[in-house]
Amino acid sequence: MPILRRTRSICPSCRESLTASVVEEDGRIWLDKACPAHGPFREIISSDAALYHASSAWSAEGTPLANPRTAAASGCPRDCGICPGHRSATLLAIVDVTNRCNLRCPVCFASAATRPLYEPSFERIERMLENLRANRPVPPPGLQFSGGEPTLREDLPGLIRKARTLGFRNVQVNTNGIRMAEDPALVRRLVAAGLQTLYLQFDGLTEDVHRFLRGRDLRAVKLRVLEHCRAAGLRSVVLVPTLVKGVNDGQMCAILRFAADHFDVVRRVNFQPVAFAGRTEPESLRSGRITLADVARGLERQTQGELRASDLFPVPAIVPLGRAVAALRRKPFPEFTAHPDCGWAGYIFIEKGRIVPITRKIRVARFLAELDRIAEAASAGRRLEARLRLAASLRFVRAALLWPNLWSILRGGAFEAVRSIHYKMIMVSAMHFMDGGTFDEARVRKCVIHYAVPDGRIIPFCSYNNLGYREEIEARFGAGADGRGTGP
Numbered sequence: 001m002p003i004l005r006r007t008r009s010i011c012p013s014c015r016e017s018l019t020a021s022v023v024e025e026d027g028r029i030w031l032d033k034a035c036p037a038h039g040p041f042r043e044i045i046s047s048d049a050a051l052y053h054a055s056s057a058w059s060a061e062g063t064p065l066a067n068p069r070t071a072a073a074s075g076c077p078r079d080c081g082i083c084p085g086h087r088s089a090t091l092l093a094i095v096d097v098t099n100r101c102n103l104r105c106p107v108c109f110a111s112a113a114t115r116p117l118y119e120p121s122f123e124r125i126e127r128m129l130e131n132l133r134a135n136r137p138v139p140p141p142g143l144q145f146s147g148g149e150p151t152l153r154e155d156l157p158g159l160i161r162k163a164r165t166l167g168f169r170n171v172q173v174n175t176n177g178i179r180m181a182e183d184p185a186l187v188r189r190l191v192a193a194g195l196q197t198l199y200l201q202f203d204g205l206t207e208d209v210h211r212f213l214r215g216r217d218l219r220a221v222k223l224r225v226l227e228h229c230r231a232a233g234l235r236s237v238v239l240v241p242t243l244v245k246g247v248n249d250g251q252m253c254a255i256l257r258f259a260a261d262h263f264d265v266v267r268r269v270n271f272q273p274v275a276f277a278g279r280t281e282p283e284s285l286r287s288g289r290i291t292l293a294d295v296a297r298g299l300e301r302q303t304q305g306e307l308r309a310s311d312l313f314p315v316p317a318i319v320p321l322g323r324a325v326a327a328l329r330r331k332p333f334p335e336f337t338a339h340p341d342c343g344w345a346g347y348i349f350i351e352k353g354r355i356v357p358i359t360r361k362i363r364v365a366r367f368l369a370e371l372d373r374i375a376e377a378a379s380a381g382r383r384l385e386a387r388l389r390l391a392a393s394l395r396f397v398r399a400a401l402l403w404p405n406l407w408s409i410l411r412g413g414a415f416e417a418v419r420s421i422h423y424k425m426i427m428v429s430a431m432h433f434m435d436g437g438t439f440d441e442a443r444v445r446k447c448v449i450h451y452a453v454p455d456g457r458i459i460p461f462c463s464y465n466n467l468g469y470r471e472e473i474e475a476r477f478g479a480g481a482d483g484r485g486t487g488p
Contacts, residue, residue: 062337
């Protein structure tokens with residue numbers, strides 16, 4: 001049983017920090033650890049060792065924040081805020097605008113609507129946004145308003161407008177869609193305020209899936225949301241299925257086909273294997289554990305090989321693109337230096353009803369390798385060589401329709417060019433957030449999805465939802481906590 005690496009984790013019972021080992025056994029990857037008080041724990045990380053090793057090969061080191069907000073005192077992950085030990089900058093910032101919710105989902109990692117009201121004032125959220133935009137060397141390009149259910153706030157359009165004014169290029173709302181289905185005028189107001197992406201909970205196509213995961217049948221709700229988005233001119237909806245083994249993992253291909261049927265508004269399907277955090281009960285749902293490898297292999301089977309696991313790449317695979325753009329522009333550019341275990345993505349075209357991965361149109365590995373060489377040449381001052389390589393790099397792109405967009409991205413990194421190429425395809429992705437069983441300090445240090453909180457800290461996603469940070473913040477800044485609670 002070879003030990004692949006050692007790391008730090010936590011006890012899923014008491015949250016104390018523990019030494020842990022990532023090991024390979026019987027073609028699978030496991031996280032082993034033992035708590036003095038609660039005994040040994042073993043959790044599966046990947047059901048396919050070959051895929052795990054292929055993904056790990058794409059690991060990349062990031063550029064840390066030049067202005068961390070907290071000191072390294074107690075050791076990772078107890079110094080989150082972000083401390084100098086964090087290895088990646090914020091790519092997607094999350095602001096919880098309320099912990100109210102109009103559902104009581106049994107798989108809610110935030111345990112929404114179970115604690116005293118947490119709903120920061122508009123002014124307090126504005127300061128949180130300003131704090132995020134102060135990140136150096138690169139402020140976060142993306143912002144997601146989340147909760148709870150953010151559409152329960154009447155001032156959500158104003159918050160979106162403020163975020164756009166402050167410079168966030170992609171402003172998202174994470175929603176179950178209930179209020180938006182009921183009120184098409186709300187959708188119009190959100191879009192008019194500058195909403196660019198709707199992150200829509202979407203677990204499957206049958207009633208039993210919805211009742212198991214959400215407690216009620218929401219299929220008609222989702223369809224009305226898409227209709228209202230179409231009418232309001234919103235062309236970027238992300239369908240977000242929470243996957244539980246044996247519940248809805250057999251519907252992944254069907255969800256992709258549904259996305260293709262609504263290609264005019266759906267830009268992405270982001271599968272999220274269930275994490276045993278918050279309201280999700282570990283003992284009752286342990287058999288529902290699903291890994292990124294399960295998702296990739298499941299898609300391969302369900303699409304009958306139209307989409308293969310090898311068509312999907314871990315998040316840091318895209319690092320050469322960002323570094324090439326940064327070197328050519330002589331200006332910092334966002335880096336996707338998440339840990340390879342955090343997630344993967346790929347693009348697909350839908351042609352005559354068939355799924356055609358982008359790997360059939362771009363020799364991705366060779367293209368990315370050439371981008372590395374472009375970045376190296378430009379960084380070393382060999383500008384002519386970099387420009388020549390840039391022009392030649394398009395030889396790895398078989399689809400001529402992508403040339404103008406790729407050229408614009410590489411030459412200038414223009415956000416509109418990125419959006420334009422995004423609208424030609426559907427992104428297929430998966431993010432596997434950690435829980436107390438799978439918590440891995442190496443992943444936390446590279447996290448690129450961070451919560452902004454009222455006291456000025458910026459906290460990695462999996463730390464926030466597993467180490468008591470969420471409970472602490474909601475208690476400190478919730479209603480009645482200090483006589484001011486949710487006020488300024």
